[in-house]
Amino acid sequence: QITLKESGPTLVKPTQTLTLTCTFSGFSLSTSGVGVGWIRQPPGKALEWLALIYWNDDKRYSPSLKSRLTITKDTSKNQVVLTMTNMDPVDTATYYCAHRGSAGTTGGFDPWGQGTLVTVSS
Amino acid sequence: SYELTQPPSVSVSPGQTARITCSGDALPKQYAYWYQQKPGQAPVLVIYKDSERPSGIPERFSGSSSGTTVTLTISGVQAEDEADYYCQSADSSGTYEVFGGGTKLTVL
Numbered sequence: 001q002i003t004l005k006e007s008g009p010t011l012v013k014p015t016q017t018l019t020l021t022c023t024f025s026g027f028s029l030s031t032s033g034v035g036v037g038w039i040r041q042p043p044g045k046a047l048e049w050l051a052l053i054y055w056n057d058d059k060r061y062s063p064s065l066k067s068r069l070t071i072t073k074d075t076s077k078n079q080v081v082l083t084m085t086n087m088d089p090v091d092t093a094t095y096y097c098a099h100r101g102s103a104g105t106t107g108g109f110d111p112w113g114q115g116t117l118v119t120v121s122s
Numbered sequence: 123s124y125e126l127t128q129p130p131s132v133s134v135s136p137g138q139t140a141r142i143t144c145s146g147d148a149l150p151k152q153y154a155y156w157y158q159q160k161p162g163q164a165p166v167l168v169i170y171k172d173s174e175r176p177s178g179i180p181e182r183f184s185g186s187s188s189g190t191t192v193t194l195t196i197s198g199v200q201a202e203d204e205a206d207y208y209c210q211s212a213d214s215s216g217t218y219e220v221f222g223g224g225t226k227l228t229v230l
Contacts, residue, residue, distance in 0.1 A: 037219070047157075047165065047208050047221040060218050063123050096164060106176055108155040109210070110167035 002026035004036075004097050004113035011119050012087050018118060022080040022097030029055055029075050033102025036080040037109055038071065040093040048093075052100060053080060089120045124148060124213040126222035133228040140196040142225045144209030147190055152212045154192040156185060159224075160205045168207075169194060196227070204229045 008020035022036060029036060037052040051071040052060040061069050070083045080097060094117045098109035126146040134140040144154060154172050157165035167176055169185035172192055182197045192211075196203055209222040 039221070046224045047159075047210075049210070049219040049221055052219060063218060106155075106167060106170040106174070107153065108167045108170040109157070109165075110170075110176065112164040112166075115164055 002099050002111055004099060004111065006095060006097050006113045006116040008095075008116060008118065010117060011121065013122050014088055014120060016087050018082075018084045018087050018091070020082045020084075020095055020097075020116065020118075022082070022113060024078050024080070024097075024099065027099060029053075029073050029078070029080070031055055031102070033104065035100035036073070037098050037100050038080075038082045038095065039098060039109065039112075040091075040095045041115075042090075042093040045093075050084075050095075051082060054100075087120045091118070092120045093118060124218075124220050126209050126211060126220055128207075128209060128222040128225045130223070131226045131228065133230055134199050135230045136201060137198055140199050140203070140227055142194045142196075142207050142209075142227065143191055144193070144211075144222050145191045146211060146220075146222075148214040149187065149190050149192055149211060151214050152216065154185070154187065155210045156183075156194045157208045157210065158203075158205045159208065165208065199227075199229055201229050203227060 004024040035054040038050040053071045068085045094115040096115045098112040156169035158168045159165040172187040173185040184195045208224045
C-alpha cells in the first residue's frame, strides 16, 4: 500500500522560504519510471501542478513558478522536499504530494497525500 | 503557457449520464487523467491514459478522447458522485504537467 504525507510549517511570513517534506512508503523512488509530484490548491480554487521529480533525478517545474521552486529527493529516507522562495499571501494553499506511477502502471498521480494547509501572512 | 479548459459546472439528476469535457491543443499527443475531489478530501484518480479505469473505481466511470477534447462520462450518476472533477495532462513536449480548472458536478 502506497502512502504519502506532507509536513512543514502551517504559517509563513511574506518573503520567507517555504520548505515542505513529503514522506512516503510502499514504493521506492529508485524504481524506474516512478516519480513524486507536488500540487497545490488555494482555498476554493483549482488544483495547480508545481513540480515533479523522477527516479533518475529528472526534475520538472511549472513554467510560471520555476524561478521560485526547487525539488529534491532523498531515496534512502523515502522523502521528497519542495522549497518555494519569496512566499506571498497568494501562495496560501493546501499543498499536496502525490505518487506518479510509471508508464507501465496508471501513469497518473495516484495516490495523493492528505495535504497540508500553508498560510502566508505577516 | 498551456491550458486545459473545462466547464465550471455540470448538473444532472440521479440515474442520468453526466459528461464532463476537457479541451487542450496537446491532448491528441498526451494522455489525459481525471481526478475526483470531494470537499475536504484529497483528489482521487478515476481515469488514466484517457480511458482506463483504476481498480476500485466503479464501472459507471469511463473516459474517451476525440481530437483536442477528452470526456469523462459518469453513467447512472449517484448522489455520491457529487464532487469536483479535474482533468490533467502534459504540454505537447511532455515537459510539464497541467490541470484543468475543474468542473463541479451537482446531482440534483
